[in-house]
Each structure stands twice: as C-alpha cells, then as structure tokens.
Amino acid sequence: MNSIIAFIMSIIAAFSSLFTTYSFTVDASQLGEKVGNKVSNVNVWEMGNQFVSPTVNEENDIFEFVEYVQLMQCSGGNDERDPFINPSDRSTLTDYDFSRLIKNCRGILSLGAKPCLKLGNVPQKFSSETKVEGMTVNVYPPDDWDAYYKYMCDLAQALVDEFGKEELLKWHYCVLTEFENSDWFHTVNNDPNDSADAYCKLYDYTVDALMKTIGENVFVGAHAMGVTEGLWDEAIFIRHCGNGTNYKTGGKGSRICFLSASYYEAAPGNVGKRKTLPKTIDYLRDTAESVGLYDLVYGIDEGRILCGTVSGSDTDQLLSRTVGYIWQAAFDARIYGQMIDNDIDYFSHWYYFSEGLIHGNPTLSYHVSKHIAGFADSKLAKTKATRKGLVAGAEVRTYAAFDESKNTLNIMTYNFKNDLEYGKTVASDIKINAPQFKGERVKVTEYRINDDCNYFDDWLEDREKYNITDDCSSWSSQCPYIIGMLNDSRAREIYWQNNEKYAECSRLEPITYEVPVVDGEIRFKAVLGANNVTFFEVTEAVK
Secondary structure (H helix, E strand, O other): OHHHHHHHHHHHHHHHHHHHEEEEEEEEEEEEEEOOOOOOEEEEOOOOOOOOOOOOOOOOOHHHOOOEEEEOOOOOOOOOOOOEOOOOOOOOOOOEOOHHHHHHHHHHHHOOOEEEEEEOOOOHHHOOOOOEEOOOEEOOOOOOHHHHHHHHHHHHHHHHHHHOHHHHOOOEEEEOOOOOOOOOOOOOOOOHHHHHHHHHHHHHHHHHHHHHHOOOOOEEEEEEEEOOOOOOOHHHHHHHHHHOEOOOOOOEOOOOOEEEEEEEEOEOOEOOOOOOHHHHHHHHHHHHHHOOOOOOEEEEEEEEEOEOOOOOOOOOEOOOOOOOOOHHHHHHHHHHHHHHHOOOOEEOEOOOEOOEOOOOOEOHHHHHHHHHHHHOOOEEEEEEEEEOOOOOOOEEEEEEEEEOOOOEEEEEEEEEOOOOOOOOOEEEEEEEEOOOOOOOEEEEEEEEEOHHHOOHHHHHHHHHHOOOOHHHEOOOOOOOOHHHHEOOHHHHHHHHHOHHHHHHHOOOOOEEEEEEOEOOEEEEEEEEOOOOEEEEEEEEOOO
C-alpha cells in the first residue's frame, strides 16, 4: 500500500512540475551589445542641505552604482528654492546666493557621483504674475527673457568659478521636470500651444546660457511626462530641437543629448493600465529620429508605483514610489528586463532605505538595483526560453550577460505576477554554454532576493503586535521608507527600538557552491518563490 501511495505521489509531483518548471538556455559563446548601468541615477525632490558634509553608508553604499544625483528644481521656483538673499525683493534681480547649491554639489562629488541639475523653474522675482501651484513651484515663464538668460549665465558662472569647466562638462543638466505637465509649467492663459512655445523658448535660453558659460559640449536634455497625456504633445518640443528655429540664437534646432520620461504604474496589482515602459520611450525615440536626432540617451527620471492599495492619514500615494512587499523585487527585475530588451539607458530611483536615500535598512529595490548594476559593461549572452511552465499570469524570465574583463557570467531570473497575494513557487532550470570557462568546475555565487532579506515583513508583524494602524503614516503605510512617512511618535519609537532586528532582517547573504562542467555545459536550478528574484555570478573555480 505504501509503495502505491508513493508511486501516486511521484506521479502527482511530476505532473505538477510540468506546470511550475521553466527552462532556459544561456549561450555565452554568442555575445551581443554591452549593457549599460540601468541604475545610474537617483532623484532628490528637496535638496535642502542633505548633501552638505554627507556621510557614506559603509555597509550598503548606493554610490557603488549611482553615478548621478538629480537635484530637482535646484534653480528656483518658490521661496525655499530661489537662490537669492531675498527672493521676494523684485527691486533687484542679482542678489544671488548660490552657496547652498554649491555646497550640495561638492557633497555629491565627495560621495563619488556627479550632479544632474534640474534647471528651468523660473524664480518668482522674474515673473510678475507668479503662480506657485501644482508641484509648489512658479509655473509661469519669465517676463524678461534676457534677464532670465543673464541669471542662468550667472548661475553657470558661479559653478565654473567653484568647480571649473572641465569638471562641469562631466555633469548632466536638464531643463524642467515633466515639461508638458501643467503642474510644472504653463503660460498665464494655460493655452497648450502658447505653453509649448514658452517651454521651447525656456529650453533654448537655458541651453545657450550653459553652452556659452560652461562649453559647447555640455550634456543637456529634457524630461517629459511621457507615460500619460500632458497639456501639450511632447513631440512639439522634440521637433523644435531637430529642425525648429532657436528662440535665442535664431539658428536651426537646439542642442539635446538625452530625453527622459516619467513612468508610473497606478498601484501594485494594477499594472499595465497605462502606456507601457517600452512604448513610453519608443514615442520619444521615434519622434527624435524622425527629425534627425540620433544617438540620444533615453531614460526614466522618476517613477515605479504611484499609490498603494491602502491609504495613510493624508494620501494613498507611496512616498518612495515603491512598496515593501516582495512583489516589488520582481516588479523591479521586470522593469530592468524591459530596459535591456528595449535599449533604455537608466531608471532613476527615489529612496533606497528605510530612512531615506542613503541611510537606513536596505529595501528590496536596493538589493535588486545593486545586483543588476553588476550587468554594467557586460555583453548580453544569448538567452532562450526552451520550456514555459503553465502558472496562470506568471512571468518567469531569465537574463544573462558576460563580463569579459572579470571573466564572469551574471544571470538574473525572476518569478513575477501582478498580484500581491500571488503564492506560487516555480523552478527556473538554467543550462549554460560558456566556453570562456576552461576548467572542470565553476564557482557559483547565488543571491536570493526574498523575504529573508526584507525588513518590511518584520515591520508589518510589529505593526500588528503593537497596533500601529495605517493612519500612523501620512502616506500609504505600504511604503518601505518608514521614517519618511510615520507621523506618530509612538510608532517611530517602536521602529527605533526594533531597528537592530530590522537591520539584521534586511541583510542579503550570498550562497556559494561549485558546479561541474559536463560536456562543456553548466546546469543549475533556481527555486523561485512568488515574486522572488535570484542573481547568479558564475566564475572559474579555483583549483
């Protein structure tokens, strides 16, 4: 009887594996283009003084992979942002105080990154009909374009005096955030055509000031909303850069080195209702190339998930634009896979830690970003799905890239489903042909990104234990940037009391083992829980 039961159970297990096993071949003898650093940027909403004398997170340093820090609205737009001694004194337009911007830029350099300056928001004293709305900045153009031009030249000259032209030519510059979004910029009459013209003029004057002051080869571009419709079509601006008449110089077009967009999904479990990430960038790229603008850099300057499925006391929006659930790990891996497939250069991130951008306990997004950064400067290896399981709605994918300088094969595999309640475990069976490895064995270092390296699920347990309700957070309580959203002193105290535990729970410990090379092939399997991600680093085994 026992043997019959065992036989039946083996049949059931074999039948089940037909549904849950996904097989892939990786051929490292067929290498394609190099993969860029998909996580090279972070964006900062409120510069403040956070990069003045900054300290490094020694254990989890984002600047091992972050190359640019985007300082949003850093050239003005409200009383806090306008770099003047007295922002409300309209009797003078030259009482500059660029000291805070300079100190923050110097701090960013000390961390090993470069600033990306989001310029173009017009200081209030340059607009007689100042209107601070939407994103809490002045949304109107300047009254006197020559006065604005002088201001931009003087700001750029202050940077030249402090850092030198050679250094500044290594920085990035952007004119506005979401330029066709009326919450950021429009004319007094809010007319779409007038607003488009005004932005093109703002861009031309700003770019010419940078080129005249810093150098002709300054790296400058623009950030569209892209993922959803704005006040006017972003193609108007792109065509202007290609073959329009420059408002400042009178020549043809305007210098542009990159185009970026925002990409937000509505909420976890509500993905795919808007324009897809590839289509968002395709529209910008296709329009640019139609007017002769080739070889631009394309990226996402902000995004991920806009709202949670539960609300805090003030809003259901997610402060970090991510959730703390394991779902986020596979969502991020899926994004990076789409970027690899569609030649999208970077995706800028908001906050990586429980306490902000640099410090605190690392989130799942940090772990995924750190390891996808390992693909940078590696060549894509030909990867093919040879067997697809039958888990309804699941997306199981594998990507691989070979780093010739380190003789290392990097692999990412994930199990994603657009469902916070998804619970299915699958097997990702990977067969590798890598003639670069000459020995009989290879060393495999495996990084399993699951709830074992996630402090957020432990925080949720403590929330239940200590009755910390959703309204103890001003933003959605599903956000892993815990310190940024908690508005309840008792909840904060409980977080700090348990922070040592959360730090331990957020560590990602690698697993190392050796695998034989049999008839020139390497084979291993990743067991992927629901919305789990696994990275492998494959190198020669040391004899």
